Amino acid sequence: MAKKFLLKLLVVVATITLVAAGCGNDDDDAAPEPAPTQAPAPAEEPMDDEPMDDEPMTEEPMDDEPMTEEPMDDEPMDDEVVAAFVFVGPVGDAGWTWAHDQGRRYAEEQTGATTLFVENIPEVAEDFRSVVVDFIENEGADVIFATSFGYMDPMEELAGEYPDVVFEHASGYKMNDTNFGNFFGRMYQPRYLSGMAAGAMTQANQIGYVAAFPIPEVLRGINAFTLGAQRVNPDVEVHVTWTFTWFDPAVEGDSAAALIEAGADVIAMHQDSTAPGIAAQDAGARWVSYNSDMSAFAPDAFITAPVWNWGPYYARIIDAVAAGTYSPGAYWGGMDDEIVALAPLAADVPADVSAEIDAVAASIVDGSWDVFTGEIRDQDGNVVVAAGETLDDGSMLGMGYFVEGVVGNAAP
């Protein structure tokens, strides 16, 4: 990501500088490079949330260490909640982090709370701790939202150290009884619907799926997508490529291009960038994006997307913290709760398929049917869900296999 790129650039510059010293070349041109490559990003996000402005500040807002005897001096008014978000990627990724940032903005608007965020924070204890402690001690944060799995261990530790602060973790499984909860969404539901659209649009009956890591969340999504595609097109195959990265446009785009070369004419993805869609459009293939409606990035390729809608959940938690009624839980909301949804379909999706998608969506929302309802077989032909039965949450959360019709290795 940006941080790693910059680090590598610095290494190169350091090397060049030293080598130049040795061999007498003047390579100082390399110096100004970081600025232009990084400069466009800040323009995208107006710094509207200058956190210090709205605090009842004394003359020295940051100088916290000489005035330890006045505890919580920089805590804003009692009833105003400060919510801080730790993002793993850049808010401009148009994907995972962007969707969370939209949720942050929505929650700020709805609740009137002050929200703060940091982006590109690596999933290691020292980085996560450092920013969270700053949020709490310098900015008076009352609730911390962390949006990546790798923050779980340090967050558990911090929840113990700061019992008066609420910690909410997306995509993990740890929690406690007082101030640490987790939340996620049933993305497999709109994934199934997006699979139906993709199954209808493929001519080659071969769909390529660019997937990040072989973990239950991703396997569940691939299986749901495949079951949806098979519903409208029993001959369809879904070919999976693992990238071992959530966000790496180059790798994601290359993987999509390779899948297309191998015969796929529709690309689906469990990735955070728009690169697979751009690769699909370049090759004349179609694309099911993820995280957000990415139709603007590859309008000719775009079919639809399963999307996140985090805002209402964030607003609920902030309201609960403000009212003093927060209690932690393990939230896993579905389409009925609108935390996940399907983006609008492309105009050329056949009307009958579109109508069927609407009907299935309605049955998911009203609870009369769910995606993993049998009979479902795994890749080896073993029955994993018996006819008429529906998988329970535990089995879905621990899913470790591919269903029939997926081509690839679930445990590479």
Added chain:
Amino acid sequence: MIRPILVRRDRVVPATQAVAFVVGIAAALALGLILLWTSGHNPAEVYERMFDSAFVGTDSLARTLERATPLALTGLAVAVAGSMGLWNIGAEGQMMAGATVATGVAMTADGLPGPLLIAVMVVAGVAGGMVLMLGPALARSHLGVSEIITTLMLVYVAIRVVEWLETGPWKDPASHGFAVIEPVPEQASLPGLFGRANVGTLIALGLLIVFSLAVSRTAWGYELRLSGSSPNTARYAGISLSRKVLTALLLSGGIAGLAGAVQLTGSATRLESGLSNGYGFAGIIVAALALMRPSGVAVAAVVFGGVQVGGQSIQTLGVSSAISDILQAMILFGALVAAVFFNYRVRWTGPAGESLVDEPEEADMAAEGA
């Protein structure tokens, strides 16, 4: 055409190093003013936070030391090889290899009492780093294959191995299907010093002292430096170059591996593919800031660690990660350039590359002495 070349200054007063550092950083901060102003921030507020969060108060110092520790170890790893003019670009991978072997040992010997287990893990870490370095070291010493490429490529191998272990053989059965390795045993965490700082800092400090003395004050160190700067002289003096290359690179890999074990038993709770967190690559910058001298690594690592802590802290003030990254890069770059110009001067050469003024031998980095 007249071209500038850099020539090592005949006499470098040690105190000028510190001056160079300060001048370079000050210049970068001055440039940073423009960056912060134009992006709508109050530079005084941002700089104050940057400094306070990294250096003022015990908690701040502790988290700077927490970062400086792996940076110092990887920086030392690069500098030990660099003393002989060799480039270990792969400390990132050796760090992962060290942490991997240390984790393997912890899994089989998890019944050992804490101090013993940690000691075994640290030794295993050194071994892991050396194992990953063995190929590049032998290829360099016996076949003359550039260690720059081989050490770098193995970084990705080491990280992929960890990813494979995470999703496959070492996947924690208690992780609800998530691809994580089980945490290292409770007793295998390094004792804390203060705040987030742990005993790993002392280990790093000890090693820095040992290697500073070894490289600058012992016959071994002299031979190392001589082999790098004047291989022919060294050979004439009866020094086995291939053996020196082998030792320097293996030591370098071992120290980077140790950094992995220290990180595993220190800040981290378990082996993860992100454990090395760029420290190995950053170590190259640390070593460059220290002009490849182990004695300068400690200061460079603390400065680098502080810049990273401060850079992250200003993000919580609302400074975007892009601006923060540019600022961090400018500060380090400023220090680096200043360090070079305080040690080298520009000399103008004539059309054929010959010097316009008679000059002493054109030195290279490896010739650096005490």
